Amino acid sequence: MGSLIKMSSLIDALNERIGRSAIWLVLIAALISATNAVVRKVFSVSSNAFLEIQWYLFAGIFLLGAAYTLRHNEHVRIDVLSSRFSKRTQHLIEIFGTLLFLLPLCGMMVWLSVPWFIQSFTSGEVSANAGGLTLWPVKLLVPIGFALLGLQGLSELIKRIAVVRGLIPDPTEQHELPTAEENLIEELRKAQEGKNNG
Numbered sequence: 001m002g003s004l005i006k007m008s009s010l011i012d013a014l015n016e017r018i019g020r021s022a023i024w025l026v027l028i029a030a031l032i033s034a035t036n037a038v039v040r041k042v043f044s045v046s047s048n049a050f051l052e053i054q055w056y057l058f059a060g061i062f063l064l065g066a067a068y069t070l071r072h073n074e075h076v077r078i079d080v081l082s083s084r085f086s087k088r089t090q091h092l093i094e095i096f097g098t099l100l101f102l103l104p105l106c107g108m109m110v111w112l113s114v115p116w117f118i119q120s121f122t123s124g125e126v127s128a129n130a131g132g133l134t135l136w137p138v139k140l141l142v143p144i145g146f147a148l149l150g151l152q153g154l155s156e157l158i159k160r161i162a163v164v165r166g167l168i169p170d171p172t173e174q175h176e177l178p179t180a181e182e183n184l185i186e187e188l189r190k191a192q193e194g195k196n197n198g
Contacts, residue, residue, distance in 0.1 A: 001167060004158045011155040012071055015148055019068020022061055029057035048129040056138045063145025067152035073172055087170065091160045098157045106150030113142040 036050040069075050082090050119125075121136040162168045 001162060001165070005162055005168065008155040008158040011151045015067040015071050015152050015155075018148060019065055019071070022064040022068065025057045025061045025064075029054050029061070032057070048127070048131045049133055052127055052129070052133045056133070056141075059138050059141050063141045064148065066145060067148040070149065070152045070156060088164060091164050091170075095157060095160045095164070098153050098160070102153040103150060103157075106146045106153060109146040110143045110150065113139070113146065117143060 032050060033054055036046065036054070040046045066075075079090075082093050085093070117136060117139040120139045125135045127133055127135060159168065159171055163170050
């Protein structure tokens, strides 16, 4: 199990680095969007390439950021029922969900999207829009994104099994910084205290 935990740490480090790099795509997309809007309004000039690069960056943000989000346990979940269970039961639910849903979905998406990308690459597929971009780079993001998400799912699976077996401390209990929810709760608490004192 020790070698699997080391592998999990390597996967975590990989997705941490890629996720932090993908954050910059948000800034780049915002700058391109603002520039495109200003040029279109001021000079009445626009380009499909500018619109499409925004879509490409948007795809990159989500596909390359999904594994990072899973690593930090910040993905959207409906835990109305599971939050009432013990931590051990919650980990068992995560193990079950990862094995039954996440890993098969990621495997299927990689399996189906690789030929889709290869066909686009070999044919030199270009957007049908005038002045549009080559399509294979954005299509390559699909198998890469789901492969990274699958690897992170494997890492989370290893960690959950190790926690259930008592081999490592629960990583979901450790927060370097407060989560968005914790910050919101703290702000609401302070606002309520201010109302009560004022």
